[in-house]
Amino acid sequence: MNVFLNTLYITNPDAYLHLEGDTVCVKIEKIKKMQVPIHHLGSLVLVDYVMLSPALLARCAEDGRSIVWLDRSGRFKVRLEGPVNGNILLRQSQYRNADNAGQTLTIARAILAGKLRNSRQVLMRGARESNADNDKQQLVQTCRLIAGQIKKLPTAQSLDTLRGLEGDTARLYFAALPLLMRGNAKENFLFTTRNRRPPRDRFNALISFLYALVLNDCRSALESTGLDPQLGFLHAVRPGRPALALDLLEEFRAPLADRLALTLINRAQIQPGDFVEREGGAVLLGDDGRKTVITAYQERKQETLQHPLLGTATPIGLLPHIQARLLARYLREDVEMYIPYLHK
Numbered sequence: 001m002n003v004f005l006n007t008l009y010i011t012n013p014d015a016y017l018h019l020e021g022d023t024v025c026v027k028i029e030k031i032k033k034m035q036v037p038i039h040h041l042g043s044l045v046l047v048d049y050v051m052l053s054p055a056l057l058a059r060c061a062e063d064g065r066s067i068v069w070l071d072r073s074g075r076f077k078v079r080l081e082g083p084v085n086g087n088i089l090l091r092q093s094q095y096r097n098a099d100n101a102g103q104t105l106t107i108a109r110a111i112l113a114g115k116l117r118n119s120r121q122v123l124m125r126g127a128r129e130s131n132a133d134n135d136k137q138q139l140v141q142t143c144r145l146i147a148g149q150i151k152k153l154p155t156a157q158s159l160d161t162l163r164g165l166e167g168d169t170a171r172l173y174f175a176a177l178p179l180l181m182r183g184n185a186k187e188n189f190l191f192t193t194r195n196r197r198p199p200r201d202r203f204n205a206l207i208s209f210l211y212a213l214v215l216n217d218c219r220s221a222l223e224s225t226g227l228d229p230q231l232g233f234l235h236a237v238r239p240g241r242p243a244l245a246l247d248l249l250e251e252f253r254a255p256l257a258d259r260l261a262l263t264l265i266n267r268a269q270i271q272p273g274d275f276v277e278r279e280g281g282a283v284l285l286g287d288d289g290r291k292t293v294i295t296a297y298q299e300r301k302q303e304t305l306q307h308p309l310l311g312t313a314t315p316i317g318l319l320p321h322i323q324a325r326l327l328a329r330y331l332r333e334d335v336e337m338y339i340p341y342l343h344k
Contacts, residue, residue: 007325009318013048019055041065045224045321060085068224076220087226093331098231107330107338108162108184108234109153114340115166115250116153119173120146120342124255126180135179137315142176151200162234170194177258185265188272198282202275203261205283209290210247210257213297214320219245221320223330248323254342256316269296308342 008024009016016027024041038040038059045064046052052067060067060285061082070076081087095304097103119145127139149169156162174194178186191203199205219242222229232243264270272291285293301317314322323341 003111006040007321008036008041008044008045009047009321010050011047011315013050015046016051016053017044017046017056018053019059020027022100024056024124038063038065043068043224045070047071068228070220070224076223079224079226090226090328090332091228093333094227094231097331098172104233105157105159105162107327108159109156110338110340111167111234111247111250112152112162114342115253116146116150116169116343117255118151118251118343119169122259123173123180130179139179139279141174142172145172147287159270172255174206177262179265180262182266184268189265198278198280201283202272203265205275205285206261206264206270206293207257209293210261210286210297211253213294214252214257215245215249217301217317218248218320218324221324222248224321225324227324227328227331228304237295248320248327251341255341256300256319260296264293264296306344309339 008156010026012028014028015033018025018027019038020035022038023035023045024038025032026036042050044060046066047070050069056236057067057080058064061080064082066087067080069079071077097107123139123143123146127136127143130139146169149165149172152165153162158236164266171193174191181191183188189206191201193200196208199208219229222244227244229242229245231237232245232247235241235243235246235292237243270292272287274286274292276284276286278284285322300313303316305312305316305318306312307314307322309326310322319341326335327338329335
């Protein structure tokens with residue numbers, strides 16, 4: 001149970017919420033665990049089968065306060081709103097910003113700054129933990145090169161330039177990623193470059209699956225906030241493409257997906273036998289492998305860290321929701337800039 005940016009998040013499926021005067025009371029097994037003044041809340045986000053009293057539902061609808069349900073995997077299920085809500089105004093602001101070339105560039109630049117910085121942080125951590133001097137030197141050198149790419153972002157004057165910097169940095173990053181593999185993982189998960197659609201080696205299959213899980217959470221976060229996940233700033237808009245969800249995903253690829261993939265293979269929680277090779281060279285996770293990865297990902301989402309901006313202990317699973325709220329505030333001009341998620 002957490003309150004971030006005027007949003008109450010309830011992740012315990014045994015919770016029951018009801019009105020108590022002008023407060024939202026949260027009980028678990030009939031024991032009061034939390035009480036929040038309702039006028040402090042702009043919305044409620046509920047995970048799994050959280051129950052609400054009819055009186056609380058009516059009050060939220062009357063006040064224009066949205067209630068969002070997600071399933072236990074974080075997938076958006078439904079949003080309940082009364083006749084008065086601000087989502088249309090938020091989306092209008094999103095559309096105006098997307099039509100403004102300067103604003104689009106500003107937001108895309110911020111998203112990429114977060115992605116490149118977080119990628120560099122993963123490699124820096126690997127360098128600190130490495131026992132091989134040669135690997136450590138290569139990782140440090142790659143971090144220096146990525147730092148140089150980050151310094152170029154403020155001077156980029158077009159989306160094409162930004163995407164070019166992103167592509168160059170991605171090649172540096174993925175070339176160094178095998179240096180973070182330990183023991184038999186380097187042989188069992190031979191990785192030379194990023195490939196997809198379909199992935200052609202085990203490590204690409206693993207990170208592609210994890211990217212899909214994180215993307216689902218990013219899309220749910222945007223939908224629960226009221227933003228249009230189809231209209232992005234960094235990624236081009238195409239029919240059926242969740243461009244804004246892909247934008248938000250960029251900030252979390254390295255710290256959430258890549259870091260977890262390395263942990264799974266270095267600890268031998270994922271084995272070569274967990275993958276299936278198809279005709280034509282495609283490699284995919286098998287049923288048991290998917291179960292292992294999903295379980296590890298859900299456990300990771302329950303862990304907490306100190307949020308770099310809010311300064312509060314935050315479950316990792318709520319990080320995309322916080323970033324979606326921060327982006328919404330920027331689009332509504334409530335804050336002067338959008339600050340991407342910067343992993344420590």
